[in-house]
Amino acid sequence: MRLKRTHTCGELRVTNVGETVNLNGWVGSYRDHGGVTFIDLYDRWGITQIVFDPDHSHEAHKIAHTLRGQYVAAVRGEVKARPEGMANPNLETGEVDLYVTEFELLNSSKTPPFDILHAGSVHAETKLKYRYLDLRSPEMQQRLIFRSKAVHMIRNYFIDNEFVEIETPILGRATPEGARDYLVPSRVNQGKFYALPQSPQLYKQALMVSGFDRYFQIARCFRDEDLRAERQPEFTQVDIEMSFISSEDIITHLEKLFVKLMKELKGIDITSPMKRITYKEAMLRYGSDAPDLRFGFEITDISDVFQKTEFGVFKGALSRGGCIRAINLKGYSKQLSRKDLDELTPFVKPMRGKGVAWIRMNEDGPQSPIIKFFSDSEAENLYKKMDAETGDVIIFLADTEKIVSQCLAAIRSHFAKKFGLIRENDFAFAWVVDFPLFEADDEGNPTPTHHPFTAPKPEDMHLLDGSKEDLLNITSDAYDIVLNGSEIGGGSIRIHDHVVQEKIFSILGIGEEEAKEKFGFLLDALQYGAPPHGGLALGLDRVIMILLGTNAIRDVIAFPKTQKATCLMTDAPGTVDEKQLEELALELFVLDEDEEEEDEDDD
């Protein structure tokens, strides 16, 4: 490089006028005007207009005509102030031009498969295949630079608070943590497999037993799940663990961290202490354990109003142990058409909702297809309980608690969006606490709500020896942090007593043998002076996504995978040599090459 840059493309100002400088960057837009050529030269830091004027340099001007978009250029020239009235106020460098005297072509470029600066409507697959070009857009650059800044602030916070950053292995041991593990066959120990970690959970607990006291890691984690839009096979979590603490300590640190992040990254003051809601309350009032608190439309249980109802649908739901719950869309009657209301029933169908009822509180009295089934006192109690006034619309569901909650939670969000109640830069944080330690699986057996290392609250410890119903009533010392209706992190105080841990395994039907094989070292470690400890993991990708106001996780990851877990840029996963498999003592089921796409049922 002959003309190595002296300044970036975002740096020149009026104060530089008269200086001779070098810039390096990419050719953006190109304009010819009265024999003079104007080119936007850009890099990560900005855009500078460079001018090829035959009066300035005949040589350079001739070259200007050979340049194309995305060519890489080095130029030398003189900084000049733009003529009066020609400054571009949208550009930080908009008050100057660089008049080119020397030129060096650093690289040419084929015509890109899409317009990098206007790629909004380009097919996602094309952008992923040419990810290196998609990442050249100022938008994607700013997102990843934002992420880098955020991560640095997070690390600074924990380092400043005497946390030790410790790297835990990626080649680990398979543990049953809910999702499927990615496996790595071992060559040196044929027939055995490493597993990529779903989280560093066991290692960080080991580190607490070691006395590190305060640990953190920005940790890569892996889950071989069938992917939803918000998930990636590998994701990053901010992983922390502390000793000799209570859940309050974890909560306080996270709140301080988010106060700082929101202030420094977004210029927004958020309130601390944050709102806290128990799991039960969240499920009741918002129908979700990750409630969106940016708007109201809270849910009210009105089962008691209809205890003696003769209305078949309500009566049936209650007799089957279900409930009736409702939302008041306060004052929104005029903004809702009959069609809006009728569409709710198909809307809840995917969530197994069988129907949605409504009452419109008109000036001339309530209007509803079902009100005729209510007794006067039922109607009266209902209006009272729902605080129903003229202009309101009450939305009802009667079904199992699970279905009612899920449907009403979706309806809340649906109307909040419809009525424009979700404003940009509105960030509603909350803690959800007092989760049940266990939930019932399909056979009614207790299964961990979080993971099997979560401690019960001390006051519920005795219930571990109780009935199945007792077990399902145990409250855990777990806490989730929620932002705008998404769970962005969760954690708990862990079990530090090996007797309790063994009891939990036994409740979960993990036999002594199995527990020993899978968690042997943890059970051992708990017997050698394990301190009380607890921690939390934050879903970094999701946090960044929400802070940036984007809906796609791939917007905040440099090289994301598709929903089929492939990388379209590198074409991973790929085929491997027979010889490599032999070294691993593995063979593939015989796959007909033409049928590769089909499912295998070769067992």
Added chain:
Amino acid sequence: MRLKRTHTCGELRVTNVGETVNLNGWVGSYRDHGGVTFIDLYDRWGITQIVFDPDHSHEAHKIAHTLRGQYVAAVRGEVKARPEGMANPNLETGEVDLYVTEFELLNSSKTPPFDILHAGSVHAETKLKYRYLDLRSPEMQQRLIFRSKAVHMIRNYFIDNEFVEIETPILGRATPEGARDYLVPSRVNQGKFYALPQSPQLYKQALMVSGFDRYFQIARCFRDEDLRAERQPEFTQVDIEMSFISSEDIITHLEKLFVKLMKELKGIDITSPMKRITYKEAMLRYGSDAPDLRFGFEITDISDVFQKTEFGVFKGALSRGGCIRAINLKGYSKQLSRKDLDELTPFVKPMRGKGVAWIRMNEDGPQSPIIKFFSDSEAENLYKKMDAETGDVIIFLADTEKIVSQCLAAIRSHFAKKFGLIRENDFAFAWVVDFPLFEADDEGNPTPTHHPFTAPKPEDMHLLDGSKEDLLNITSDAYDIVLNGSEIGGGSIRIHDHVVQEKIFSILGIGEEEAKEKFGFLLDALQYGAPPHGGLALGLDRVIMILLGTNAIRDVIAFPKTQKATCLMTDAPGTVDEKQLEELALELFVLDEDEEEEDEDDD
């Protein structure tokens, strides 16, 4: 926890006398003295002596006798100054005692399998199995805390210099970068495999094409190699890449970084600019491309002295294209016995050295088993060239250049250690530059000295079209950083011209088809406006190891693997269910359970 700590175990001073405080920690040593019990309570921050005095609290004193080493305790008590003359100057808290008034047992402990505080001679395997206990030793804690600090400083350096930290995928695509990949079978795309990255090389080059300009990452990398003591299957590298730069920019940043690290972590001022040595010079003068510059004993080529020798060994070596080289152990004659010298021949045998000759420069003239074969002028020229004076010892080898270099490099280190020339806290940094782009493989064909993306120096570019000999004479724009005889990092300016990159692949015998399959996206990316770029990767584990003055990589990794690539703590790798393999369309070669340890040759 009733008695949550108000202070750490390393915090109390004379200024706290009279205060009532809580401490939490582990029980260390235990002493009874005149009815009073003294216990060292410790945590990550230090040790405080806590006193159970029946006059202070009868209850607490009774409990003291039930405590054992590594029990976890919370205590409340009064800080008292130690009596005159009883202070412990070795302990930061040594001027005070805590007189316990309340006690809470947080956890008991079985007797640990080894004495955590004195584990020096404990078998390595035992310490790895109980790694969580080994990590409780102050020594291991300080090492990992040092590492955390160093990593934070490194990140701060790059962030302060506008580098963007970007995470690249762990689930990547297999590429032939010398070592064997770890593979991850894909479930969703059966028959295909991800590979764990040996380095983020291709991704970081893609990021330069994207215009990120300055990238860094503390990146986990993986190599499925047969392990040597210094290697782990997974390791961490400080990975950087820059655009629009020359090798000088990379070198300058790294020097600034190390000046800062050495100053802030070790209190040592190192010199920048660091010494630079060409590859040729390093091989000639030190016999190694990672020369140890903490001591002299430089190598001199004396082949020219013996061009016409009649001495068979020398004559033979020269006629086969080899060389004769020597070291002058200046002034060390008196410290060397005949035995020391005779032992050199067996010493070089593992390096394929056939023999080592020597001349001792005694006061009564030179003494040597081979001097009788030299002509007078040969001897005279030799002494002159070697600056041989009374009291010196000259050490010779005649063989191929490779063997001579390797043996003399080992002999240099051997005597430097023997004569105590390697002082603690002596850190000799240097750059090795001007590496050949290719080296000859066993068949004499060019193979990359670094990796196939390394750029030739511009002045040698034309040789790419030359003969095999021309190719082997190309100098690359690559640079290694060396510390105390270890390569701690290396990098290069990369090829940014796709025509040159394709030419390199073709020279390496990577056909168009294969190149397209393996590096297709890089070849594409280079055609869409790739800027000139280059970078470097530092071996973090090794850097930390050298700065801490330890010889074992496992001393600086929290959960290392054995040389058999197993984790003795978690027992990884482990067996997996048949069902998991079925989902991956894989099956194991039929292994007789009893023969699992044996090699498989089932093909």
